[in-house]
Amino acid sequence: MQKSYRLRIKGIVQGVGFRPFVAKLAGKLNLNGYIENREMGVEIVLFCAEKELETFLHRLKIEKPAPSKILELSCEEIKTKNGEPDGFIIKASKKNGEITAFIPPDIAICNNCLKEMFNPENRRYLYPFTNCSHCGPRFSIIKKLPYDRPLTTMKEFLICSQCESEYTDPDDRRYHAQTNCCPECGPRYWLETEEGKVFPEEAVSKAIDILEKGGILAVKGIGGFHLMCDPYRESTVQRLRRLKDRPFKPFALMARDIETVKEFAEVSSEEEELLVAPSRPIVLLKKKKDVFEAIAPGTDRIGVMLPYTGIHYLLLRRLPVLIATSGNLSGEMLCAENREAKEKLSHISDAFLFHNREILNRCDDSVVKVVDGKKVFIRRSRGFVPEIVPLPVSSPSKLFCAGGDLKSVFGYVKGNAFYPSQYLGDLQFKLNQDQYLLMTGRFEKLFDLNPDVVVVDMHPGYFSRWLGELIAEQKGAKLVECQHHVAHVYSAMAEHRLESCIGVAFDGTGYGTDGTIWGGEFFFVERSHYHRKGWFRRVVMPGGEKAAKKPDLMATAYLFDAGMSLALEKEKLVQAASIKTSSVGRLFDAVASLLEICHENTYEGEAAMKLEGVASRGGGRVFLPFGLVDSEGAWEVDLRETIREILRLKERRVSIGELSYAFHHLLARVVLEICKKLRDEISENNVCLSGGVFQNSLLLSMCRKILSDSGFFVYTNEQVSPNDEGIALGQAYFYMLKERDLRW
Ligand SMILES: [Zn+2]
Ligand SMILES: [Zn+2]
The missing domain is CATH 3.90.870.30 (DHBP synthase)
Incomplete structure (x- = not known):
């Protein structure tokens, strides 16, 4: 029987060829009706039998344009006053001043x-x-x-x-x-050499010549500039490292096609899916043997992406693989304007491939990896932003969540939609602060966001906090604080629509509610209430903030705490230190240094990454001990005996691969033990793992396995990064639950 149906689709359905696709599909199925753009997506009206509707919906979901995304689809039978149209038509968008959300x-x-x-x-x-x-x-x-x-x-x-x-x-x-x-x-593109010569014609072939001769090229693309060069030329790679002041940090590669990637890296089906996706992120893949050691030294991974715009395909016609690293000054976001690139990159690049279309919202390449078949964001930016993250609750308020400072991402909330910004870098850099400010303004305009609540981190020295306070003051909005690691846990809860869990937050550093630096925390979370139920025994950070760059200093702190004798000057340094931390990130640093793997972080997370790389050579023949101390209803992890045992085993020449593996396994066992104790106390089976440390594939995988084997349900971040980029989402969900609890 002929009926009329109204379909409302929310998601990314505008600007991706969705309406013509629907019109064509309806045409193929001989269905009458129409489609039009609406505030939150599109509305389709169909006149057909129920069976035909089913076919239509089925094919809609399977055949829709690749970049489109259906977040919500509702369908209801309606009575229409207007008659049935002849055929299927695309109605002109109604200009009613409403803002289209996606x-x-x-x-x-x-x-x-x-x-x-x-x-x-x-x-x-x-x-x-x-x-x-x-x-x-x-x-x-x-x-x-x-x-x-x-x-x-x-x-x-x-x-x-x-x-x-x-x-x-x-x-x-x-x-x-x-x-x-x-x-x-x-x-159009043109080539400009370092000496200022401009080549409007044959810009691309001249650019390829430069690459083939071992030159470094600055290329304006979609989200900003890349620095590109031939990865097989050792001298060029070393020159790029020297000029970029980047001695060891891995460079990303851009490869001509998937076959080329498979020549030097292992690619699982999930990884392949990500590589070829319209979002084209950099995917961290396992290297085959020891290829590209100069590109990604000391790690078994290599970051690879496929070309995503015409110019990339043109440049890769002769060279199958190129280094494609962000065109920036160390620590800053990538350059996006021609003049800016010339100012900042001239000393690095031999020539510029400029184009004359302005980039308004600069975006770095996104970076992902696959762990246990699931996507883990290392950086969520180009190709993903401004996709929303749907939240399990809806807020009557509009929120601005300032995020953290080290890997800054802010987010807004309207209704049940969370709008995360692109990755905006480390906010100690002026350019990144400017971009952060600029983007808050742009997001407010783009998505009609005018916050009446501002959520910030507790760290008194954060720029994001300062800015959040300023916004709150200017707009007369309410200011709310959310502790850093609590926010990490809530970010995973938000993604998985959880209302309670055992939260495990391991990361570098975050400001604790007691004024010390946290980073190895266990919580019990129920709705908006949280209790800190475990932590790692605190050690000092010799030299304060500097310790984050110096794994050898952290090793000293752990040795001192374990009662080992130190050289007098080191002992003085430790005794002079006042800031204490429970950070697992710093613990990784210390162990990497104790095992002689890395004594200095030339980039964030270097020691931890190298420790993980080495662990793949180990295989579980060594077990390290640990202590758990009951501390007024919470658990303190005591690793003093662990440190002593590591030193003993090292002296007995147990391989560093074996010891590194054992260290990862130790942490997984610590997580399991505390989760079990908390389960006994509160009967909670859901565990959320979040924080930058869980970007470590081996640790994440071990924790997931060991917990699942004991009957826990394990949840991790899949839509935002587990690192500080995810803080803003956690801040949002924390406040929204709090707001709801207060209403009840
Ligand atoms: Zn196209
Ligand atoms: Zn034209």
Whole structure:
């Protein structure tokens, strides 16, 4: 029987060719009806039988354009006053001033566009800005909503008549493609050498020449600039390291295609899926043997991405793999403006490949890895932002969550949607602070966000906190604090819609409620209430904040605590230190130094990463002891005997691989023991693991296994990073539960 149905779809369904796709699908199925853009997505009305509706929905979900994302789909039978249309039509968007909530992230060039780009007969032959309604830049070029060309940086480029006719033809792939352009009307590249010579013609072939001769090239892409060079030229790689002041930190690679990647790295099916996804993140893969030691020294992983815009494909035509590292000064976000790049990167790059389309919202490449078949974000940025994270509760307030400082990401909440910003870097750098400020303004405009509550970290010295306080004052908003590690736990709870759990937060450093530095914490969380139920025995941080860069200083602190004798000057240093920490990140540093793996962090997490790398050579033949001390209803982990045992075994020449493996296993056993004790006390079976330390694949995997084997349900971050990028989400969920608890 013929009925009429109304479908409402929320998600990324605008700016990705969704409406033409739906119209075509309805046409194929001979269904009458219409589709139109609405505030939160699209609305479809269909006149058909129930069976036909089922087929339609089934195919909709399977065949939808790759970059689109359905977050919510509701369907109801309706009575329509208007008659049934003849065929299926796309209704013009209603201009009712409402803001469309979801704009897509930047999308890698699609296969159809690629085919055109490499077809000599096509009018877009070798045109690096080729895109269509299914692909191309989105978030990085948008200023305001609605997502229309005049409100993007494409407004500078007057569309030509041929592009215009594609734009207005419902049967064309470029129907309503706001970024549509061609060599006649669109942006263009040119090459500029270090000496200031400009080559508007043959820019790409000249650029390739430079790469082939061992030069370093600064290339403007989608989210900003890359520095690119040939990874097989040792001298070039060393020059890049020297000029970038980056002695050991791994560089990411961009490889021509998936086959090329498989020549030097192991690729699981999950990893392959991520590599080829329209978001095109850098995926941390296991190296085959000892390849690319100079690119990623001392680790068994290599970060690889596939090309995601025309210029990348052009540059990779002759060289199959390129180093593609952020074009930035150490610590800063990547450069996005031509003049800025020239100022900052001239001493590094031999030439610039500039283009004349402005990048409004700069985004670093995202970085992910796969652990136990699940995605773990190391950095969530280009290709993912501004996708929302749906929350399990809804707030009557609008929230601004300032996040943390070291890996800053802020987030807004409207209703039950969390809007995380892109990765904005370390806020001790002025450029990053400026970008943070700029992006708060842009997010407020883009998504109509005007907070009446501001949530900040407790750290009195954080820039994000200072800014949060300022915003709260300016807007007359309420200011709320959320402890750093508590926020980590809530971030995982939010993703998995949990209301209670045992929370384990391991990370570098965060400000504790008692004024000490936390980082190895166990909580029992129930709704908005949390109790700290365990921690690692605190040791001092010799030299204060400096200790984070000096694993050898942390080793000294642990040795002193374990009662080992020290050289007099070291003992003095430890005794002079006043700040204490329970940080597992610092513990990793100490052990890496004790095992002679790394005495200095030239980049954040270096010692821990190398310790993990070495552990893959071990195999569980050594067990390390640990102590648990009951401390007024909570548990303190005492590792003094562990440290002494590590030294004894090292003297007996047990391999560092074996010891490193044993150390990881020890931590997993500590987690299990405390979780069991807490379960006995409060009958809680859900465990959330969060914090930067859980980016460690081996530790995460061990914890998951050991806990699951004992009947726990283990939850980790999959939509935001477990590191400090995830803090803002946790701040949001913490406040929302608190707000709800108060209402009840
Ligand atoms: Zn395309
Ligand atoms: Zn054109």
